Amino acid sequence: EIVLTQSPDFQSVTPKEKVTITCRASQSINNNLHWYQQKPGQSPKLLIKYASQSISGVPSRFSGSGSGTDFTLTINSLEVEDAATYYCHQSSSLPWTFGQGTKVEIK
Amino acid sequence: EVQLVESGGGLVKPGGSLRLSCAASGFTLSSYSMNWVRQAPGKGLEWVSSISSSSRYIYYADSVRGRFTISRDNANNSLYLQMNSLRAEDTAVYYCARDHAYWGRGTLVTVSS
Numbered sequence: 001e002i003v004l005t006q007s008p009d010f011q012s013v014t015p016k017e018k019v020t021i022t023c024r025a026s027q028s029i030n031n032n033l034h035w036y037q038q039k040p041g042q043s044p045k046l047l048i049k050y051a052s053q054s055i056s057g058v059p060s061r062f063s064g065s066g067s068g069t070d071f072t073l074t075i076n077s078l079e080v081e082d083a084a085t086y087y088c089h090q091s092s093s094l095p096w097t098f099g100q101g102t103k104v105e106i107k
Numbered sequence: 108e109v110q111l112v113e114s115g116g117g118l119v120k121p122g123g124s125l126r127l128s129c130a131a132s133g134f135t136l137s138s139y140s141m142n143w144v145r146q147a148p149g150k151g152l153e154w155v156s157s158i159s160s161s162s163r164y165i166y167y168a169d170s171v172r173g174r175f176t177i178s179r180d181n182a183n184n185s186l187y188l189q190m191n192s193l194r195a196e197d198t199a200v201y202y203c204a205r206d207h208a209y210w211g212r213g214t215l216v217t218v219s220s
Contacts, residue, residue, distance in 0.1 A: 044152065
């Protein structure tokens, strides 16, 4: 099983600040890494697919990078509506696995 | 537009059974593997089971193997999860997912006496 480790677990950020969340895989997953945003009571929303590909309708302040075992989600100029929990997910091999989540709070 | 709509959740006693359904539309179900993912209250996401397009290949998480059965009916555009011998730790929102891009809104399963 591929283990995904996110850091940090929690981040308190002021609006307009830059947020960086990392996700490390226990073995190479090429670019089969996706990022989700989840708000309370909602299903996960896809933000970035295949490590760095943007998703239609997702604000351009969200971007992803990385390949192999190390990946990054960047939120440029955080907005109040970005308060949520963020998860990485690998689809390289079964079982699908997910990072433990990073909760982003607005100061 | 791709849509996945789960149903069948509810309150069930420990040891009981429940059958979840996922109605798929907007794509040809028979062309895709399908998955169930769950999320316990206040916890992270956990993959539960996957089934290949023809049902030839089926996979389960260790936590549910032997108790849960995934199946599909491509003719009726439906995915199922039969859950038996339910435990308190199975309490979660269960999501149907086609792949990384398309997920349903989930159905809540609560196992409690």
